[in-house]
Amino acid sequence: MATKVVLDFEKPLFELEEKLDEMRVCLKKSARDHNTAETEGLNQEIETLESKVQGLRRSIYENLTRWQKVQLARHSERPYTLDYIYMMMQDFIELCGDRHFADDKAIVGGFARIEDSETSFSQTVMVIGHQKGRDTKSNLYRNFGMAQPEGYRKALRLMKLAEKFGKPVITLIDTPGAFPGIEAEERGQAEAIARNLIEMAALKVPVICVIIGEGASGGAIGIGVGDRILMVENAWYSVISPESCSSILWRSWKYKEQAAEALQLTAEDLLQQGIIDRIIPEPLGGAHRNPELMANTLKTALVEELSALMRKDRVELVDERVRKFSRMGKWTEEE
Incomplete structure (x- = not known):
């Protein structure tokens, strides 16, 4: 599998996105195990993290320097x-x-x-x-x-x-x-x-x-x-x-x-x-x-x-x- 190319200014965002992907994997496992309480907790955490990722993404890409472009x-x-x-x-x-x-x-x-x-x-x-x-x-x-x-x-x-x-x-x-x-x-x-x-x-x-x-x-x-x-x-x-x-x-x-x-x-x-x-x-x-x-x-x-x-x-x-x-x-x- 090809390695994802991440630019220096994208690293904070990439780390959050990786964490979000990991939580989604855990959510699927929790749903398969019918662990209702854990599933609800993970859903809330994922929603919070998604909002944080979206905010950081906009903050980064809407304020790029000329060199970053x-x-x-x-x-x-x-x-x-x-x-x-x-x-x-x-x-x-x-x-x-x-x-x-x-x-x-x-x-x-x-x-x-x-x-x-x-x-x-x-x-x-x-x-x-x-x-x-x-x-x-x-x-x-x-x-x-x-x-x-x-x-x-x-x-x-x-x-x-x-x-x-x-x-x-x-x-x-x-x-x-x-x-x-x-x-x-x-x-x-x-x-x-x-x-x-x-x-x-x-x-x-x-x-x-x-x-x-x-x-x-x-x-x-x-x-x-x-x-x-x-x-x-x-x-x-x-x-x-x-x-x-x-x-x-x-x-x-x-x-x-x-x-x-x-x-x-x-x-x-x-x-x-x-x-x-x-x-x-x-x-x-x-x-x-x-x-x-x-x-x-x-x-x-x-x-x-x-x-x-x-x-x-x-x-x-x-x-x-x-x-x-x-x-x-x-x-x-x-x-």
Whole structure:
């Protein structure tokens, strides 16, 4: 059985939850033995402890620091791109290869259908996203979600294919950054990302980008230019990771918490700054606590956004997208 991953700030809650589970086991045993007095006593204790657990859970997760949200975004049990695809969509057909060098397993993509029975919405989309692994073997296979040039070129090939057939594009961003190896630079890592920025800005179909976990630097923005930028509640999105920022400014990783605060990389920060358009709430405790609920919440948001974007003509889409990104940032001109 896999060991449960518990973050440092979750330990007090985890200890109470373990105690609660033990008491529930005792309650079942007491009920089987028909020990009425003991059963009533355990029921009262369990109710009291459940209330305490719920209160502590809210206290912890409704007051997370920026660094704690970074830790949640990296939680190994969070749903990844393929998890979301299979929970939200039907008939996914994965398309592989960049038609130049290789197939990068750190980025997956293909056609799928997203449906909503309540609104009778049904739409074929091109869905593309970073994919991490959950153990050493799968992480090596997926290169820890760090795409190489062929990954970004594959993503671009799929986007242009979607444009050819008039299908919307959905990207799911979750990467610690583009792969920084020498071989990636030799094959044009920077050019591949830059090319994607240019091409995504001019795609004549709706593009929705969702940060579902980590959104680090050019590795994230390489598939992050869209009409609508959504971000799940406990994700982070920044030009640099807190650890790397700390190592540059303080010559040590010890100041990563201060770096996270300075970077203002949470969904709330970025919504206020106008970088993202919408925050998708997560179940209390993080997306990994209830992946199905998280997927349903995200699916509902995607259907709403797609319904609105599909009504716009191609010229309007591109013009609004360009204006959207042109407004980001502040600058002054001096004579």
